[in-house]
Amino acid sequence: LIPIAQAHAFVLASCSSLEPSRIEITAAEGHVLAESLHAPEDVPPFTNSAMDGFALKAADTRTVPARLVVVESVMAGQHTSTVVGDGEAIRIMTGAPIPRGADAVCMIEHTRSETGSVVVIEESLDPGTNVRNAGDDIAVGAEVFASGTFLGAAHIGVLASLGVSSVLVHPLPKVGVLSTGDELITKPGPLKPGKIRDSNRPALLSQLRRDGFAPVDLGVVGDDEVELTKVLEHGASVCDALVASGGVSVGDRDVVRLVLETLGGDAMRWMQIAVRPAKPFAFGTLGPTSVPVFGLPGNPVSALVSYELFVRPALRSMAGMQNLDRPRLSAIASVDLRRQPDGKVHLMRAIASRTEDGTLRVEPCGVQASHMLHAMADANALAIVPDGDGVAAGDRVEVLLLDPEQVEPPGSEGPW
Ligand code: AMP
Ligand code: MG
Numbered sequence: 001l002i003p004i005a006q007a008h009a010f011v012l013a014s015c016s017s018l019e020p021s022r023i024e025i026t027a028a029e030g031h032v033l034a035e036s037l038h039a040p041e042d043v044p045p046f047t048n049s050a051m052d053g054f055a056l057k058a059a060d061t062r063t064v065p066a067r068l069v070v071v072e073s074v075m076a077g078q079h080t081s082t083v084v085g086d087g088e089a090i091r092i093m094t095g096a097p098i099p100r101g102a103d104a105v106c107m108i109e110h111t112r113s114e115t116g117s118v119v120v121i122e123e124s125l126d127p128g129t130n131v132r133n134a135g136d137d138i139a140v141g142a143e144v145f146a147s148g149t150f151l152g153a154a155h156i157g158v159l160a161s162l163g164v165s166s167v168l169v170h171p172l173p174k175v176g177v178l179s180t181g182d183e184l185i186t187k188p189g190p191l192k193p194g195k196i197r198d199s200n201r202p203a204l205l206s207q208l209r210r211d212g213f214a215p216v217d218l219g220v221v222g223d224d225e226v227e228l229t230k231v232l233e234h235g236a237s238v239c240d241a242l243v244a245s246g247g248v249s250v251g252d253r254d255v256v257r258l259v260l261e262t263l264g265g266d267a268m269r270w271m272q273i274a275v276r277p278a279k280p281f282a283f284g285t286l287g288p289t290s291v292p293v294f295g296l297p298g299n300p301v302s303a304l305v306s307y308e309l310f311v312r313p314a315l316r317s318m319a320g321m322q323n324l325d326r327p328r329l330s331a332i333a334s335v336d337l338r339r340q341p342d343g344k345v346h347l348m349r350a351i352a353s354r355t356e357d358g359t360l361r362v363e364p365c366g367v368q369a370s371h372m373l374h375a376m377a378d379a380n381a382l383a384i385v386p387d388g389d390g391v392a393a394g395d396r397v398e399v400l401l402l403d404p405e406q407v408e409p410p411g412s413e414g415p416w
Pocket of ligand 2: 180182246247253298
């Protein structure tokens with residue numbers, strides 16, 4: 001049995017970031033920038049008003065109320081060449097360019113209109129009040145985002161504000177998913193004796209999509225070396241990584257292990273990992289571009305746990321992302337987390353929640369067996385129970401948060 005960390009390091013050594021490519025910013029969300037980006041222009045591009053109000057000379061508001069003559073008005077999108085003189089103001093809307101001569105804007109709420117074209121200013125202003133200077137968000141030439149920045153919605157907005165239409169990013173890996181096993185059925189309808197429905201492929205495809213990658217459905221393959229070889233070779237020609245489930249144990253028909261031994265390149269390794277669930281695992285690379293192939297165990301819980309331990313971090317690394325693993329936090333066990341010593345770390349499907357004082361607590365959900373997927377559906381965390389007799393209620397235990405958004409108790413009112 002090898003430690004999780006060793007298998008993790010072995011896999012990551014063969015999964016370097018994908019060759020950068022240029023994409024439109026509208027498709028760039030969720031990608032990691034592969035270039036350092038400098039501002040081609042100022043944002044804002046011109047000095048403008050932060051308020052609806054009156055552009056004026058601050059010096060004219062030293063004694064208030066001050067009566068100023070309104071000589072013009074300028075809306076967002078317009079421009080005026082009129083210069084604001086002493087004792088004058090220009091009516092201005094948010095986002096409109098500050099006219100020449102003006103150095104402050106009095107917000108409309110602090111003014112009164114008088115008959116004719118006079119406005120009464122009721123507040124003394126310092127120069128620069130309610131003025132947004134050209135380049136005060138981003139100055140032309142400044143580094144906007146460093147290479148390695150993860151692009152979210154606000155980043156895309158910044159790029160758009162700069163007139164940048166495409167960026168160099170690490171592609172999100174295209175990941176082929178296949179299930180293996182003569183017992184697997186995909187069609188609806190009654191099951192023949194000995195057959196079961198394929199749950200790993202739909203679950204893995206969903207998880208990949210959720211994690212921001214591009215899943216490719218490669219279907220179900222029987223326990224047949226020739227057929228499996230064909231599917232893997234085709235998959236490696238159209239995908240950046242392949243994820244197979246089933247067929248990596250010590251059984252007679254465990255063909256993923258056998259086929260990867262033949263095809264899997266120098267990196268091929270079949271492992272027994274000191275963890276429960278997800279003990280058997282195979283990893284190799286295929287084809288001229290060394291496409292990583294993950295052989296996950298067939299048991300549905302094991303497949304998803306193995307995905308969390310090895311596949312997700314490896315794919316994140318291929319996408320150029322940092323923080324490859326799920327957050328690992330210290331929690332208090334709400335109940336005894338019982339187990340027997342067996343040389344393995346147990347990853348219990350669990351629910352983590354915060355108490356009112358902010359303490360993270362964790363309790364196991366459902367029966368901890370690797371064919372019982374329902375407990376995985378209920379879980380938002382895996383409790384990491386080290387080898388030994390378990391963790392007593394009230395003691396500390398580390399948890400891997402599978403779904404950080406769901407750590408609050410159900411029905412919690414939220415922060416506001
Ligand atoms: P294996 O790793 O191929 O020996 O499979 C271990 C267990 O997982 C067996 O009970 C299989 O029937 C089950 N299994 C394998 N693949 C799947 C799958 N795609 N969906 C549901 N169960 C599976
Ligand atoms: Mg099998």
